[in-house]
Amino acid sequence: MRITKFLIMMVAITLFSCNGETASNEVVNPVDHSTNTVKKEVAAHKGQAAVDDGVSAKNVLQVAASLEDFSTLVVAVKAAGVEDALANAGPLTVFAPMNSAFAKLPEGTVETLVKPENKSKLAFILTNHVAPSNYPIKQLTKEAKKGRDLYMASGKYLKVENKDGEIYVGGTKIIKSVKVSNGWIHVIDDVLVPAE
Amino acid sequence: MMNKIKQIIVLMFFTGLLASCGNISSNGNSSTSSRGAIGNSAAERVYVAPGDHDEFYAFVSGGFSGQLAVYGLPSGRLFKVIPVFSQDAEKAYGYNTETTPMLNTSHGFVPWGDSHHPDISQTNGELDGRWCFINENNTPRIAKIDLTTFETTEIIEIPNSAGNHSSSFVTENTEYVVAGTRFSVPVPQRDMPINEYKGNFKGALSFIKVDQKDGNMDIAFQILMPGFNYDLSHPGRGDSHGWFFFTTYNTEEANSLLEVNASQNDKDFIAAINWKKIEEYVKNGGGTKVPANYAHNVYDEHTHTATSTMMKEVLTVNPSDVPGAIYFMPTPKSPHGCDVDPSGEYIVGNGKLAAELTIHSFSKMIKAIENKDYDGEAYGIPILKYESTLAGSVKQPGLGPLHTEFDGKGNAYTTFFISSEVVKWKLGTWEVLDRKPTYYSVGHLMIPGGNSRKPFGKYVLAMNKITKDRYLPTGPEVTQSAQLYDITGDKMEMLLDFPTIGEPHYAAGCPASLLEANSRKLYKLEDNKHPYAVKREDQATVVRKGNEVHINMTMIRSHFAPDNIEGVQVGDKVFFHVTNLEQDYDVPHGISMIGANTSELLIMPGQTETFIWEPKQVGVWPFYCTDFCSALHQEMQGYVRVSPKGSSVPITYTLDGDALTE
Numbered sequence: 001m002r003i004t005k006f007l008i009m010m011v012a013i014t015l016f017s018c019n020g021e022t023a024s025n026e027v028v029n030p031v032d033h034s035t036n037t038v039k040k041e042v043a044a045h046k047g048q049a050a051v052d053d054g055v056s057a058k059n060v061l062q063v064a065a066s067l068e069d070f071s072t073l074v075v076a077v078k079a080a081g082v083e084d085a086l087a088n089a090g091p092l093t094v095f096a097p098m099n100s101a102f103a104k105l106p107e108g109t110v111e112t113l114v115k116p117e118n119k120s121k122l123a124f125i126l127t128n129h130v131a132p133s134n135y136p137i138k139q140l141t142k143e144a145k146k147g148r149d150l151y152m153a154s155g156k157y158l159k160v161e162n163k164d165g166e167i168y169v170g171g172t173k174i175i176k177s178v179k180v181s182n183g184w185i186h187v188i189d190d191v192l193v194p195a196e
Numbered sequence: 197m198m199n200k201i202k203q204i205i206v207l208m209f210f211t212g213l214l215a216s217c218g219n220i221s222s223n224g225n226s227s228t229s230s231r232g233a234i235g236n237s238a239a240e241r242v243y244v245a246p247g248d249h250d251e252f253y254a255f256v257s258g259g260f261s262g263q264l265a266v267y268g269l270p271s272g273r274l275f276k277v278i279p280v281f282s283q284d285a286e287k288a289y290g291y292n293t294e295t296t297p298m299l300n301t302s303h304g305f306v307p308w309g310d311s312h313h314p315d316i317s318q319t320n321g322e323l324d325g326r327w328c329f330i331n332e333n334n335t336p337r338i339a340k341i342d343l344t345t346f347e348t349t350e351i352i353e354i355p356n357s358a359g360n361h362s363s364s365f366v367t368e369n370t371e372y373v374v375a376g377t378r379f380s381v382p383v384p385q386r387d388m389p390i391n392e393y394k395g396n397f398k399g400a401l402s403f404i405k406v407d408q409k410d411g412n413m414d415i416a417f418q419i420l421m422p423g424f425n426y427d428l429s430h431p432g433r434g435d436s437h438g439w440f441f442f443t444t445y446n447t448e449e450a451n452s453l454l455e456v457n458a459s460q461n462d463k464d465f466i467a468a469i470n471w472k473k474i475e476e477y478v479k480n481g482g483g484t485k486v487p488a489n490y491a492h493n494v495y496d497e498h499t500h501t502a503t504s505t506m507m508k509e510v511l512t513v514n515p516s517d518v519p520g521a522i523y524f525m526p527t528p529k530s531p532h533g534c535d536v537d538p539s540g541e542y543i544v545g546n547g548k549l550a551a552e553l554t555i556h557s558f559s560k561m562i563k564a565i566e567n568k569d570y571d572g573e574a575y576g577i578p579i580l581k582y583e584s585t586l587a588g589s590v591k592q593p594g595l596g597p598l599h600t601e602f603d604g605k606g607n608a609y610t611t612f613f614i615s616s617e618v619v620k621w622k623l624g625t626w627e628v629l630d631r632k633p634t635y636y637s638v639g640h641l642m643i644p645g646g647n648s649r650k651p652f653g654k655y656v657l658a659m660n661k662i663t664k665d666r667y668l669p670t671g672p673e674v675t676q677s678a679q680l681y682d683i684t685g686d687k688m689e690m691l692l693d694f695p696t697i698g699e700p701h702y703a704a705g706c707p708a709s710l711l712e713a714n715s716r717k718l719y720k721l722e723d724n725k726h727p728y729a730v731k732r733e734d735q736a737t738v739v740r741k742g743n744e745v746h747i748n749m750t751m752i753r754s755h756f757a758p759d760n761i762e763g764v765q766v767g768d769k770v771f772f773h774v775t776n777l778e779q780d781y782d783v784p785h786g787i788s789m790i791g792a793n794t795s796e797l798l799i800m801p802g803q804t805e806t807f808i809w810e811p812k813q814v815g816v817w818p819f820y821c822t823d824f825c826s827a828l829h830q831e832m833q834g835y836v837r838v839s840p841k842g843s844s845v846p847i848t849y850t851l852d853g854d855a856l857t858e
Binding site for chain 2: 051053055056057059088089090091132133134139142181182183
């Protein structure tokens with residue numbers, strides 16, 4: 001029994017020694033192969049959200065992250081693990097709640113939602129703010145006129161209304177609109193919590 | 197009992213060792229390898245993990261594909277095929293109206309070329325990563341590729357030349373890119389009997405000045421040499437900077453059955469040309485301007501459009517008018533490669549049919565010139581005594597030597613076509629240090645920076661013409677290949693073998709760090725000077741001018757503006773001028789129209805391109821985005837209504853049922 005264990009160990013050691021520079025006695029002419037590739041851990045492990053080429057116009061995520069008003073939203077996006085989706089080619093239209101919108105929620109709601117066990121619930125709420133399409137304000141005005149609802153990434157629909165020239169989505173007013181590389185951000189002051 | 201157990205353990209150990217390191221014979225190494233079989237597996241050394249980048253760029257010529265492919269080393273992964281001399285329907289190169297002028301020549305539009313020798317620009321004899329030049333053999337041309345956009349931005353035709361083979365090598369500071377003719381021809385071209393070749397045909401060696409600011413190419417002068425074949429060339433460097441060396445064959449001046457008739461002389465020549473002296477001569481008004489007709493095509497990255505200009509004159513230089521500028525060094529048996537070592541002292545002549553490699557010494561050559569150590573002359577050009585310039589020779593190196601590159605550590609590597617091998621030998625002692633087989637019939641080889649003052653001697657890439665059984669078969673035509681060897685040890689080790697596009701004729705390589713940070717990501721929309729650029733969706737228009745209809749359209753994720761167009765008629769010539777409004781890296785859009793007799797367009801962010809559609813049938817015809825751009829790519833489409841000729845349907849264009857204007 002003991003011998004078997006020993007044999008397994010020996011083979012394991014042998015395998016390990018083939019794996020690299022550990023078998024130093026075999027390397028007559030040692031060469032540093034660690035420079036074979038230029039390490040780019042960012043690209044390898046972090047996904048599209050980590051790409052910042054310094055030239056492209058900023059995407060939804062980069063714009064949101066650069067504005068203090070959206071710090072809660074950005075924390076929530078990270079907690080839900082949906083950063084890469086917001087850096088994707090899209091196109092995306094994001095109705096972005098400001099910090100004050102999150103503050104309107106019952107006390108403790110945000111803290112509860114960002115807990116790991118609520119990840120999918122949080123993702124569902126966040127995706128209810130994202131339309132997988134390109135809706136500048138001009139297009140939203142048109143949607144309101146034609147009575148067309150917006151299909152959101154959550155699978156739910158949002159109503160668009162035009163009240164005296166102001167555009168409302170899901171009952172809340174669009175305060176400001178920002179063109180981003182992969183679509184549009186429309187700033188709102190309410191969290192659009194789906195009915196269920 | 198104990199002994200037996202020990203025996204088993206020892207046996208297990210070695211069995212496990214052998215089995216787990218299964219690369220012992222697969223890399224073609226003999227037991228003489230300096231690194232043990234278990235030291236580093238070949239697979240590990242070429243493995244570039246997902247998301248990691250390669251250490252080197254390799255620009256591998258496509259040969260008869262006419263293009264230039266960009267690979268990573270050591271992985272051998274293909275990143276891009278840069279269209280240069282051949283049309284490329286994938287990228288609309290040579291199809292859209294913007295790039296069609298790039299393929300214009302004095303013979304009209306030529307859709308194909310034979311690309312050969314890429315060479316990266318240099319400063320002080322070291323790779324500088326600004327441009328890559330490459331020659332076209334068939335319709336003599338030199339192209340320049342911008343190494344920030346990885347696009348062909350200039351092509352110049354070479355007059356008085358044919359089979360533009362001893363090209364396109366740069367001098368130490370990219371003062372010139374040099375193009376030599378392989379076939380001698382009547383200069384100027386004229387109607388004359390072929391068998392009056394001897395003494396009448398000329399071999400033009402062209403020195404193309406490169407503007408250091410924008411890389412603009414301009415033929416400074418052509419030396420009209422005797423009617424030999426000029427095969428390959430390389431610049432001097434270091435002390436020999438200011439000289440250029442060309443191998444010649446067919447010094448017999450045969451005009452038929454060259455495989456026999458051009459192999460008669462025991463020695464042909466390496467022509468040594470003091471271009472600085474000729475430059476001086478030209479600067480002082482020397483040379484003769486002669487009528488010529490050749491195309492100079494330049495792509496402007498702001499108009500995103502190429503223009504073709506026909507040049508009507510070229511300055512020629514008669515060698516006998518510049519005494520002391522040109523010499524011949526006898527070199528055995530139809531030398532092919534002409535390679536200069538990093539120090540500039542040694543000039544290697546790879547005599548295709550010779551039993552040994554001939555190495556000339558630059559310093560001995562200078563001495564021989566001073567001493568007038570001549571062995572006659574040819575057409576007024578002094579022939580230096582063979583022994584006076586000879587530095588040494590590599591004895592019995594292999595069969596069919598073609599090309600040599602250098603590792604910067606005192607070693608040279610030569611390919612042998614007939615014996616299918618790469619041979620490593622030592623400069624100065626001329627001893628053979630190692631030889632490794634290639635699979636099969638290797639042509640060129642490449643060490644990144646291997647023909648500069650500063651080679652990066654980590655890998656050599658051997659490029660093979662024949663692969664037979666090396667890959668899964670694909671009918672009568674099978675791929676050609678490149679093979680990567682590690683040259684950091686005493687012995688070469690084959691690491692990788694990968695298929696290539698076309699014929700991997702030659703390659704140029706450089707550290708990735710030289711180019712990576714400069715690689716362009718997009719074109720700024722505000723800098724777009726294309727005459728039909730539309731920079732805002734609400735400025736898109738459709739305009740009729742007689743039977744021409746110009747659709748000035750935009751594209752952005754995920755629609756065209758306009759996407760419903762009416763009023764086009766059968767017999768119209770419809771121009772789609774399409775601007776990609778994106779300003780985001782890696783978001784090109786494409787467009788194609790049913791029935792268009794041309795390729796798609798593939799438009800980079802901020803760029804405008806044009807294709808022409810001549811509708812022949814009444815109906816409502818769709819167009820769509822051909823590049824999977826976004827989640828709603830499949831929604832990115834539109835319609836054109838085509839009415840009969842003379843119809844009263846007016847031109848209208850809309851998006852979502854509305855006019856585009858504010």
